[in-house]
Amino acid sequence: MFNRRTDLALEMRELLLEAGEALTEIDGVRAEEELLEKDIKVTTVEILDKNGEEALNKGKGSYITIELPNDWWMEQNVYEAACKACAKELKKLVGGNSLENVLVVGLGNRNITPDAVGPVALDYVLVTRHLIRYMPEEIDERLKSVCGIAPGVLGITGLETGEIIKGLSEKIKPSLIIAIDALCSRSVKRVNKTIQLSDTGITPGAGVGNRRMSLDEREMGVPVIGIGVPTVIDAATIAADAIDLLIKNMRENAGGNQGFLEMLKGAEEEDRFLLLKEVLGENVGDFIVTPKDIDEQAEEMSRIIANGINIALHQGISLSDIDRCK
Amino acid sequence: MFNRRTDLALEMRELLLEAGEALTEIDGVRAEEELLEKDIKVTTVEILDKNGEEALNKGKGSYITIELPNDWWMEQNVYEAACKACAKELKKLVGGNSLENVLVVGLGNRNITPDAVGPVALDYVLVTRHLIRYMPEEIDERLKSVCGIAPGVLGITGLETGEIIKGLSEKIKPSLIIAIDALCSRSVKRVNKTIQLSDTGITPGAGVGNRRMSLDEREMGVPVIGIGVPTVIDAATIAADAIDLLIKNMRENAGGNQGFLEMLKGAEEEDRFLLLKEVLGENVGDFIVTPKDIDEQAEEMSRIIANGINIALHQGISLSDIDRCK
Amino acid sequence: MFNRRTDLALEMRELLLEAGEALTEIDGVRAEEELLEKDIKVTTVEILDKNGEEALNKGKGSYITIELPNDWWMEQNVYEAACKACAKELKKLVGGNSLENVLVVGLGNRNITPDAVGPVALDYVLVTRHLIRYMPEEIDERLKSVCGIAPGVLGITGLETGEIIKGLSEKIKPSLIIAIDALCSRSVKRVNKTIQLSDTGITPGAGVGNRRMSLDEREMGVPVIGIGVPTVIDAATIAADAIDLLIKNMRENAGGNQGFLEMLKGAEEEDRFLLLKEVLGENVGDFIVTPKDIDEQAEEMSRIIANGINIALHQGISLSDIDRCK
C-alpha cells in the first residue's frame, strides 16, 4: 500500500479502521472521544504495547487530538475555548511531572510559513525564567519559570536540533521540555484545525523539514511533551487519494464483472509511486498542499498552542492578561 | 473535460495538442521555439484571430515563455543569462512603443509567498522617476524614467487594482505599463522555472488571489505588458492529473476488451468535480500545491524579472551595477 | 533660533509659551484640555486665523492631541480606553461630514520601523468596500464602506503620494479621506505616547521620509483628516536641547554678572547648526533618536489608531469583535 504520510495518531487509526477493521478495535490501542464546549472534539489514542506500536507505526504513549470546528478563527469565544482546551489536555499529559522549570522548544523554519508554527508559537509563550532569576521580588508568585528557544533547522544551522537541545538541557536542567512543531496530515480537513499533544515527544522527519534525532524522554533525560499542528499534506497523498477514490467508485459500478474487478485490483497494486512520479515529476516529495490563507490560520493556531501552555503553566493568569503581555 | 487551471498560453496549447491535435497545428495560432545559451528555451505563441482566441481561451496577442533549466538557481551565469533573456524578449514585445516613462505594477499580496512575485520584483526594479524630476542634472542620461507601485489586493484594500492603476495612469500618463504577477500553472515542472511575457496585459483571476478588472491596453489607454511566473498549481489539478493517468494506463491494459473500455469511458465522464470535492473537501478550490522551498525560488524569479526590466529599459547599464544599486 | 523640528501643534504652542509668552495666550489660537479615564489627556488646539497660523507655523484648523499615560501598553484597559478616546476625538473632527465611503491612507515606508505606523495601522483597519459592493446581502448593515491603500514613499515608488491618492480619489470618489502617518516630535516624552488628529490633513515633510504634496481638502477635493504618531526625534533636536539646558543653567549661576550673561548670549546666538554638524557630522539631518523597543510600541500605537477608526466608523461593533476579525 502506498504510504500516505501522516504524523497524527488519530489518522493512523482511521486509516486502519477504513482498511477493514471497522468493527473490531485494534489490539494494543485504546481510544476515546470527548466533546467539549463550542464543538471542540478531543480524541485520546493510547498505544499500550508493541502490538499497538506496530499497528499505528508510532511509539507507546498517549496521543491527544483536539479538533476545532470549521471557521474556528472567526469567533473570539471559540478561540478562547480552544486555548482552554489545549491547556486542559496539556495538564492531563503532564500528570505528576513538575512544572517548576519548563523549556519550550519551537521547532521548524520560521521563514517557511507552513513550517513556522513552532517558532511563531514561541513568540507568544510567556518567558519568565530571566525575570525569576534576576528580579524575583518583582515577579508574581503564580508564574512558573519558563524559557524557550527556536533552534532553527538542520539545513540552515548545520546542527541537529537534538544536539542543541540536549546541550542546553544539560546546562539548565529543565523539569520538562515542551516541543512545538508543524506536522503533516493526510487530509485537508485536518489542516490548521487540529492540535496533537503527546507524551512521546516529537518524532523525527515530521512537518516540512527533515529532522533526525528524536526529542523524547529517552534522548533528553527529562519528560518531553510534543505539540503539533498539521499545516500541510504531501502533494503525493492528495493524488493517491484521488486514485483510490476513483478505483472505489469504479468497483461499485463494476456490477460483479470479474474481469474488470481483477483489472482494478491490478491497478490498485500497481506501483503507485511510479504513477505519482509521472504526475509530480522526479521530485515527487518536494511538493506540498496548503490552504491559500495558511499564513493567518497558522498564526492563530500558534497563538492557541502558546496560550494553552501559558494557561497550563501559570495558574490564575487570565487569557486577556496574557494577550496583553505579549 | 475537467478544467485544469493554467495561466500559461504555452500550456493551453500543449493541452490541446495532447488532446489529439498532435499532428495538425491549431488554426489561428502560430508558435515557434528558440534555444538560447545555458539551455534557456523561449517559446513564442501568437494568437492571431478569433479562432485562436477560442482554442486557447486567451486574448489575441503574443505570449512569450522563457523556460529555465532545472536547478537554474544554483549557477551565477545561468542567472545572468536568464536576466538577459528576459530583457531581450521584453524588448521584442515593447517593439516600437516608447520607453520614456514606464509604470511598473507589482500585483499580488506581499504577505502570501506564492502571490508575492509582483511586489518582490518591484523591490528590485530601479525606480528613477523622482530623481529625473527633482535632480535631473545628477542622473545618468541613459536612465529612463521608471516608477512603480504595488497596489495590494482587493481582499485587503477593498479596491480593484484596475481602479488604482487607472486613476494613477490618468495622473502620470505613462508611455507603457508593465504589470508583474504570480500565475497558476498546471504542471509542477513549470513552477518557479518559467516566465511568461505578453503584450495582452494581465488577465483577471490570475495567480492565487482573485482579481476582476483587466490591466490591458483597452482598459488603461496605454500599452500594457504582462509578466508572470507560475508559482502554484491548483490542488485539484494535481488530483485530476493522477486520475487521468490511471485511466490512461488502464486503457492501455484493457487489451481491446470493449466492456472494460466503456466502463473506463464512464469513469472518465463521471463528474470529476464531485470526486475531487470528496478528496479535497467542500473548499476544493482553496488548496494549492507549491514546492517546499518556494520562498527562495520565488525571490530569485522576482529578481530575474526585475533585472530583465532594468536591463531592457536602461541602455548600457550592467547587471552588477544594478545588483549593487538595489 | 534653531528650529527644533516638530509636527505636533501642541509642541509648537509649548515652545512659544516657554519662549516667554507664558502668561498671555497666543492670539488666534484657542486651546483646551480634558482628562479622560485612565489618565488619558486630550488637548485641543484650534488655529483660528492668519495670526495663529504664523505663530504655530501650521494651517488653520483643529489639532487634537491624545496623550497616553506612561507604560500605557502594559494594561488591557488602558489600551481599550485609548482606542475609545481615539474614536471619540475622530468623530468630533469628522463633524457633519459623511462617513458613507471612507478611504484610509497609510503613509510611510513599511520597511523602516519608525516610519511604518501608517502601513501597519492600515493592516488593522476593517476594510469592507469590496464586501459591500460584491456581496451586500452578507454584510452587517452597521458596517460603513471603507477602503485603504498604503501607497509607499517617493524614494521607492518614484511617485508623489499626492498623485496616487488624487488619481484614486477621482476614481472612487470617497466622502472622506483619513491619512495616517508617523510624525516627528521634539521631546522624548511624547514619542510613541501621543496621537495627533487634525482636520487639516497631513502636511508634507512629516515623519522620517520626505514628502512634498499635501494631503488636504484643497488638494484632494474631499475632507481629509490626518492622524499621526510621533515615533522619532531628530538627533539634532536632542543635541540642541542639551545645549539650551546648559546655557539656562549657567545663566542661573551667573548671578547677574553682566559680562558672563553677554557671553552666554553670544553662545546662544552662535550658529547652532554648525555646532551640531560638528557633533553629528555632515549628514546632521540623517540621524534620528528612537526608543530601543520602538517596534512593539509603534505596533500598538498603530492598533489603537486603527481601532479608533474602526469604532468611529462602524456603529455598534465592539472592540473584541474587531480584534478577532483582523
Place this chain on the structure above:
Amino acid sequence: MFNRRTDLALEMRELLLEAGEALTEIDGVRAEEELLEKDIKVTTVEILDKNGEEALNKGKGSYITIELPNDWWMEQNVYEAACKACAKELKKLVGGNSLENVLVVGLGNRNITPDAVGPVALDYVLVTRHLIRYMPEEIDERLKSVCGIAPGVLGITGLETGEIIKGLSEKIKPSLIIAIDALCSRSVKRVNKTIQLSDTGITPGAGVGNRRMSLDEREMGVPVIGIGVPTVIDAATIAADAIDLLIKNMRENAGGNQGFLEMLKGAEEEDRFLLLKEVLGENVGDFIVTPKDIDEQAEEMSRIIANGINIALHQGISLSDIDRCK
C-alpha cells in the same frame, strides 16, 4: 567624566588621546594603522598588559578595526574589497588556530533592526557541517565544516546566551567560535561604517540588548573571535558631545576671563547625567541614535562580515560563487 558608551577599542583610545595624552602614547597599548585599497583603513590596537586593560577598559588582546569609506555601499568594488579585507584580518586573528570545525554565533535580536547584525550575517554564512557529515562525497574538499546558531536574546528566551553556546559547544566541540554582534559607538561617523574584530570574544552588555555572560575563550574553552559593527549611539552620548563642544567653544572665546573660565569648569563638572536626564527623560538610557536608512546599511554590513568569514574559511571559493549560493 560622563561615560560615553563605546564598544570600540579604537574609540576608547581616541578618547584617551583627546583627553590630553595626544603626544605620548598610552602605556601597555600598541597601535598601528594600514591603508588598504579603496580607502579602507585598518587599525590594530593591541592591549598588552594590565595597564593597557585599565586604560582602555577592555581585556588583553588584539582589536582590529576596519573603516570603510563614506558611501561605501554604492560601489560593487568597494563592497568586494571590504569582504576581502574582513577575510584577511580575520585570518590574522585566527593565527594558528584550527578552522576545521567552526561554530558561528549570530548574537542579538533579529526583530530590532540595529540589533540584528548577528542573526542577519548568519543568514549569509555558508553552513556546511550537515553536508560534510551526511553527504561527504558530494562536497567540495576545500569547504571547511561550518555550523551556526542565532540563539536569541535573554529578554525573549529567558536564557543566557552563554548557557546556550556553552551547552552546544560541549556537544559539538568546535575548534573555533566566531561570534557576531551589533556594537555601540560614540560617534556617528563610525556607525555602519566600521567592523571590529577581536580575539577576546564578545564582552557582555554590548550593542542594544543587555547580555551578561562573556563569550570568550575562558568561558567557552575554545578560542572565540568576536566581530562587531557599531549600529547605534546612545542618545545620551550625542547630547553630551554637544555640551562638550559648546563648552570648548566658549572657553576659546573666554579670552582669559578667569571668572568665566571657572564657571565653565563648574559647568563641565556638573552632574552631566542629571542634565541629560532632563533632556532625555527618566529613561535616559532607553533612547538610541541611528541613521534613517539603517536597514539597508546594516544588511550590507552583515553581508560583508558573512563573506569575510566565508572567504577566510573556504579556500579557493570566489565571492560570486558565495553570493549565488546564499
